Amino acid sequence: MRQQKRATIVDVGRSAGVSTKTVSRVFNGEPHVSDSIRQRVRAAAEALNYHPNVMARALVQRRSNLIGLVYENPSSSYVTELQMGVLHRLRGERYRLVVIPIESVAEHAGEVVALLRSAGLDGVVLAPPASDDARILNDLASAGIRCARIAPTRLLDAAPGATVDDVVAAREIAAYLIDLGHRDIAIIKGDPTHASAEARLLGYSQAFHAAGLALRLDRIEPGLFTRDSGYEAAMRLLARPDRPTAILAQNDEMAVGALIAARECGLGVPHDLSIVGFDDSDVARIAWPAITTVRQPVFDMAVAAADMVVAQLEGGLAETLRAHDHALVVRGSAAAPSA
Amino acid sequence: MRQQKRATIVDVGRSAGVSTKTVSRVFNGEPHVSDSIRQRVRAAAEALNYHPNVMARALVQRRSNLIGLVYENPSSSYVTELQMGVLHRLRGERYRLVVIPIESVAEHAGEVVALLRSAGLDGVVLAPPASDDARILNDLASAGIRCARIAPTRLLDAAPGATVDDVVAAREIAAYLIDLGHRDIAIIKGDPTHASAEARLLGYSQAFHAAGLALRLDRIEPGLFTRDSGYEAAMRLLARPDRPTAILAQNDEMAVGALIAARECGLGVPHDLSIVGFDDSDVARIAWPAITTVRQPVFDMAVAAADMVVAQLEGGLAETLRAHDHALVVRGSAAAPSA
DNA sequence: CATCCCTATGACAACGTTGACAATGCGAGC
DNA sequence: GCTCGCATTGTCAACGTTGTCATAGGGATG
Numbered sequence: 001m002r003q004q005k006r007a008t009i010v011d012v013g014r015s016a017g018v019s020t021k022t023v024s025r026v027f028n029g030e031p032h033v034s035d036s037i038r039q040r041v042r043a044a045a046e047a048l049n050y051h052p053n054v055m056a057r058a059l060v061q062r063r064s065n066l067i068g069l070v071y072e073n074p075s076s077s078y079v080t081e082l083q084m085g086v087l088h089r090l091r092g093e094r095y096r097l098v099v100i101p102i103e104s105v106a107e108h109a110g111e112v113v114a115l116l117r118s119a120g121l122d123g124v125v126l127a128p129p130a131s132d133d134a135r136i137l138n139d140l141a142s143a144g145i146r147c148a149r150i151a152p153t154r155l156l157d158a159a160p161g162a163t164v165d166d167v168v169a170a171r172e173i174a175a176y177l178i179d180l181g182h183r184d185i186a187i188i189k190g191d192p193t194h195a196s197a198e199a200r201l202l203g204y205s206q207a208f209h210a211a212g213l214a215l216r217l218d219r220i221e222p223g224l225f226t227r228d229s230g231y232e233a234a235m236r237l238l239a240r241p242d243r244p245t246a247i248l249a250q251n252d253e254m255a256v257g258a259l260i261a262a263r264e265c266g267l268g269v270p271h272d273l274s275i276v277g278f279d280d281s282d283v284a285r286i287a288w289p290a291i292t293t294v295r296q297p298v299f300d301m302a303v304a305a306a307d308m309v310v311a312q313l314e315g316g317l318a319e320t321l322r323a324h325d326h327a328l329v330v331r332g333s334a335a336a337p338s339a
Numbered sequence: 340m341r342q343q344k345r346a347t348i349v350d351v352g353r354s355a356g357v358s359t360k361t362v363s364r365v366f367n368g369e370p371h372v373s374d375s376i377r378q379r380v381r382a383a384a385e386a387l388n389y390h391p392n393v394m395a396r397a398l399v400q401r402r403s404n405l406i407g408l409v410y411e412n413p414s415s416s417y418v419t420e421l422q423m424g425v426l427h428r429l430r431g432e433r434y435r436l437v438v439i440p441i442e443s444v445a446e447h448a449g450e451v452v453a454l455l456r457s458a459g460l461d462g463v464v465l466a467p468p469a470s471d472d473a474r475i476l477n478d479l480a481s482a483g484i485r486c487a488r489i490a491p492t493r494l495l496d497a498a499p500g501a502t503v504d505d506v507v508a509a510r511e512i513a514a515y516l517i518d519l520g521h522r523d524i525a526i527i528k529g530d531p532t533h534a535s536a537e538a539r540l541l542g543y544s545q546a547f548h549a550a551g552l553a554l555r556l557d558r559i560e561p562g563l564f565t566r567d568s569g570y571e572a573a574m575r576l577l578a579r580p581d582r583p584t585a586i587l588a589q590n591d592e593m594a595v596g597a598l599i600a601a602r603e604c605g606l607g608v609p610h611d612l613s614i615v616g617f618d619d620s621d622v623a624r625i626a627w628p629a630i631t632t633v634r635q636p637v638f639d640m641a642v643a644a645a646d647m648v649v650a651q652l653e654g655g656l657a658e659t660l661r662a663h664d665h666a667l668v669v670r671g672s673a674a675a676p677s678a
Numbered sequence: 679c680a681t682c683c684c685t686a687t688g689a690c691a692a693c694g695t696t697g698a699c700a701a702t703g704c705g706a707g708c
Numbered sequence: 709g710c711t712c713g714c715a716t717t718g719t720c721a722a723c724g725t726t727g728t729c730a731t732a733g734g735g736a737t738g
Contacts, residue, residue, distance in 0.1 A: 006483070008724055019688045024726060032686055051482075054459035055397040056724035060693050064394060066437070074426065075621075080419050087413065087440055096437050096458045098405070101426055119435045120393035143390075144345070256625055263627075282414075286595055288602075288627030347694055358718045363696060371716055395694035399723050 007048035016044035027052055064120040067309055070100045070112065071127035073225060076253055077281040078298055079127065082150060085302025086125055093310065095122075105130045106193040113139035121145055123309035125302065128152075129194040131161060148308035150301055152321075153195040160308045160319040162301035166196045169294045169326035170203025170250075171210075173276055176292070176328060177246050178211045181336045182274060185213075186244035188233040188254050190225040197225075200250050200278065219244060223254050230254025234261035238273075245274065245337040252277035252284040255291050259333070270335035280329050289332030297324045346387035355383035366391055403459040406648055409439045409451065410466035412564060415592055416620040417637055418466065421489060424641025425464055434461075434649065444469045445532040452478035460484055462648040464641065468533040470500060487647035489640055491660075492534040499647045499658040501640035505535045508633045508665035509542025509589075510549075512615055515631070515667060516585050517550045520675045521613060524552075525583035527572040527593050529564040536564075539589050539617060558583060562593050569593025573600035577612075584613065584676040591616035591623040594630050598672065609674035619668050628671030636663045 009027075013020040018037055025033050026041040033041075044050075058064045069086055071079045087097055098119055102112055106129070113136060116124060123146035130136055131149035137158045140147050149161030156163075177185055187204060190197035205215045221233035230249055237244060238261060249255035255277030259269060267273045269289055277284055280295035304322050311317040348366075352359040357376055364372050365380040372380075383389075397403045408425055410418045426436055437458055441451055445468070452475060455463060462485035469475055470488035476497045479486050488500030495502075516524055526543060529536035544554040560572035569588055576583060577600060588594035594616030598608060606612045608628055616623055619634035643661050650656040 009726095010724080020724090021688060021690095021726080022686085025687090028726085032684095034686065037686085049481075051453075051456050053398070053724050054457060055394055055401075055403060056693090057726075058394040058459075059392070059398050059695085059724085060726045062394075062693080074423055075419075080414075083438070084413055087438065091440075094457075096439070098435050098437050099422070099426065100435075101430075114390075117390050118393060118433075120397075142388075283622075283625055286622055286625055348696095349694080359694090360696080360719080361717060364717090367696085371714095373716065376717085392694050395723090396696075398694085398725085399696045401723080 006053075007045075007050040009050070009052070011048055012041065012045045012050045015048060016041045058120070063122050063313070065095050066098050066119065066121045067095045067306070068098045068100045068116055068119065068121045068124040069127065070102060070116070070124055070130045072102055072105055072129065074101045075227075076225065076251075077283050078251070078253075078279055081281060081298040082125075082127055082302040085299040086306040088299070089303045089306035089310070095310065095313075100124070102130065104193075105133055105136070109133050109135040110139075112136050113143055113145070116140070116145055117143055123147060123313055125305045125309060126150065126161075128196060129191070132195045134158075146309055146312040148305040148312075150298075150305055151196060151296075153199055156321060160305075160312075160321060162304040162308075162322050162324055164296050164301065164324045164326055166199035167203040167206070169296070170200035170278070171207045172203075172326075172328055173278065173292075173294045174204040174207035174248055175210070176330075177248065177274060177276060177334060178207060178213065180246075180274065180334060182246040183213065183337075184219075184242075184244045185246045185248055186219045186221065186237045188221050188223045188230055188237075188247060188249045188258060190223055190250035190254070192222070194225065197250060204248055223250065225251050225253060227253045227257040227260075230257025231261050232257070234258035235265075238262065238265045238267065243273075246334065247273065247275045249275060249277050252279045252281045252291055252293055255293070255333070256283050256287050259287055259289075259291070270333055271338055274334035274337070276334050284329070284331070287333075292331045292334040293329050295327045295329045297326075300324060345392075346384075346389040347392070348389070350387055351380065351384045351389045354387060355380045397459070402461050402652070404434050405437050405458065405460045406434050406645070407437045407439045407455055407458065407460045407463040408466065409441060409455070409463050409469045411441055411444055411468065413440045414566075415564065415590075416622050417590070417592075417618055420620060420637040421464075421466055421641040424638040425645040427638070428642045428645035428649070432649065434652075439463070441469065443532075444472055444475070448472050448474040449478075451475050452482055452484070455479070455484055456482055462486060462652055464644045464648060465489065465500075467535060468530070471534045473497075485648055485651040487644040487651075489637075489644055490535060490635075492538055495660060499644075499651075499660060501643040501647075501661050501663055503635050503640065503663045503665055505538035506542040506545070508635070509539035509617070510546045511542075511665075511667055512617065512631075512633045513543040513546035513587055514549070515669075516587065516613060516615060516673060517546060517552065519585075519613065519673060521585040522552065522676075523558075523581075523583045524585045524587055525558045525560065525576045527560050527562045527569055527576075527586060527588045527597060529562055529589035529593070531561070533564065536589060543587055562589065564590050564592060566592045566596040566599075569596025570600045571596070573597035574604075577601065577604045577606065582612075585673065586612065586614045588614060588616050591618045591620045591630055591632055594632070594672070595622050595626050598626055598628075598630070609672055610677055613673035613676070615673050623668070623670070626672075631670045631673040632668050634666045634668045636665075639663060 131152045152161040223229040277291045277293040284291040470491045491500040562568040616632040623630040
């Protein structure tokens with residue numbers, strides 16, 4: 001049973017004895033169609049197994065009903081949660097979600113919007129670091145593609161977004177470690193192309209200064225927000241003769257990496273080494289010990305961002321920023337230093 | 340700088356002094372265009388900031404270049420890995436991935452293809468349990484949407500897919516527990532609407548019988564392949580006076596749930612209770628103790644399935660099944676029973 | 679009873695591209 | 709020099725919808 005030449009609106013019209021326009025009206029739930037005709041059209045459509053052609057509709061209406069999610073590091077649970085948030089908002093709506101992974105936003109910023117254009121998207125949700133890329137925001141505007149951003153830190157007036165205060169959150173979790181009694185705290189930094197890496201570092205340093213501690217550059221190890229990079233960075237830190245008593249990882253994935261590294265070095269967490277993360281992503285709960293972290297409401301931010309895109313597409317609503325709260329989540333991966 | 344009336348192919352043609360057809364040829368890399376004209380057209384397009392209209396193209400060519408991924412349980416790392424596999428295969432190609440989460444395939448099978456139609460997809464990758472749904476396969480064929488299936492177990496001739504031998508894999512991991520010395524083994528079953536739940540159960544029972552053990556129905560707890568359902572099921576099992584010495588969870592998510600339940604019951608894993616999973620998903624590595632499981636090459640299967648969809652779309656290639664190997668992955672969550 | 683307005687319906691062009699086919703021009707073979 | 713073939717370019721319709729505007733009829737209004 002190979003499909004035979006999909007029926008068109010013309011066929012339905014002919015079969016029901018009405019004009020194509022009337023069929024169109026029926027299928028779009030428009031008023032000004034008598035019930036009898038409405039029924040007749042539906043019956044004819046059913047009989048012919050008619051289904052509207054989305055592309056033709058998209059062409060004439062100039063909207064594809066496709067919304068994109070642009071992100072960089074596909075394996076992270078951060079992105080998974082973002083996606084779930086966007087899908088949650090889009091559920092039941094006519095919009096579909098297209099996922100657009102970009103290998104390196106920093107390197108390919110110029111090509112990103114061309115890619116989105118070639119997908120015919122109506123709007124996009126930009127995850128970091130694309131959410132902070134001036135080039136992308138600019139191209140998007142001139143391409144007429146609506147957007148909303150996740151955790152933007154710069155150009156806050158350029159486009160709407162769901163924000164979170166990285167600096168304060170980072171300050172709080174660093175203060176938590178200091179309050180526990182830690183004085184020698186190392187930092188595993190995130191991908192430097194993400195603005196939040198700097199913001200979180202700033203928060204840490206504020207907490208350090210408030211406690212009269214110095215921010216030692218030799219205690220900062222670079223990472224990329226990936227589990228592997230966290231593992232590597234922790235290995236470098238723990239191999240030193242004067243290893244720190246605690247590690248501030250700039251996200252949970254890297255904290256998990258550090259956890260694995262500690263395990264391999266024979267260090268008990270939190271007894272021999274405290275580790276804290278950032279984000280409160282899924283992995284923080286699964287890991288053992290479960291990771292003490294700062295909750296970023298990623299899911300909610302994604303819902304909000306998707307909502308902003310939809311709002312622009314439907315009503316052309318005013319563009320705004322929506323602030324989201326963080327919260328310290330104390331679990332088992334940090335304790336007072338043993339020595 | 341609001342965008343001004345996107346330039347069309349007609350504008351470019353006029354500006355370059357050639358016909359629209361020639362412009363079309365240039366943008367599609369077709370032969371039979373002289374270099375001088377090719378250059379002239381490109382320059383004109385550049386000057387006008389022309390970008391082809393994907394929807395018009397899609398309409399006339401009858402292909403949207405959209406491929407869908409249909410799945411049910413969005414939070415699972417299984418789906419995340421599937422998605423990464425599909426994206427990996429599609430990278431650099433002209434196809435885009437649209438994610439189609441379905442709340443309950445069993446309940447909404449009739450509406451699924453309508454949803455796919457309304458997204459204008461050219462093809463889809465079906466994850467379980469959609470991959471085993473006769474209604475969906477049938478509707479898909481009559482809608483002319485190509486598909487490939489992940490881990491199909493029924494109607495193997497109906498459509499191509501990437502298969503894995505659930506029965507044998509399940510038999511192997513059950514045999515592993517038995518070899519360790521376990522005699523009282525409980526089972527946490529997966530979502531009964533997924534055919535693999537039955538297949539894995541069959542594999543377990545084969546191993547039991549080979550060892551002269553009975554498959555006790557009162558040792559089988561229902562689950563849904565989700566972490567929470569695994570937690571609940573394990574709680575029920577561990578609350579009993581005669582708790583088992585080992586648990587066979589039908590996937591890793593549920594094994595993680597069981598792990599958390601054991602922890603809350605004050606049971607050490609693997610000392611007091613052995614737990615094994617299925618899939619070798621991401622969480623199995625992160626959990627502590629890391630979960631002993633059977634590796635299903637989910638990523639590779641997704642790559643293969645995506646490949647099959649693309650192949651059908653490009654060449655109309657012959658439809659086949661591709662078998663993928665499993666492998667026992669021994670980690671720390673199972674050991675010989677202590678008593 | 680004439681007028682007006684509103685509902686129900688249809689005719690036709692437009693959306694921006696590509697496919698089928700025609701036309702042109704130029705060099706080669708005879 | 710004439711014909712043939714091929715490379716190059718163009719013309720026009722088609723893809724399947726929806727938007728705009730026109731038209732016919734049927735009360736309500738005066």
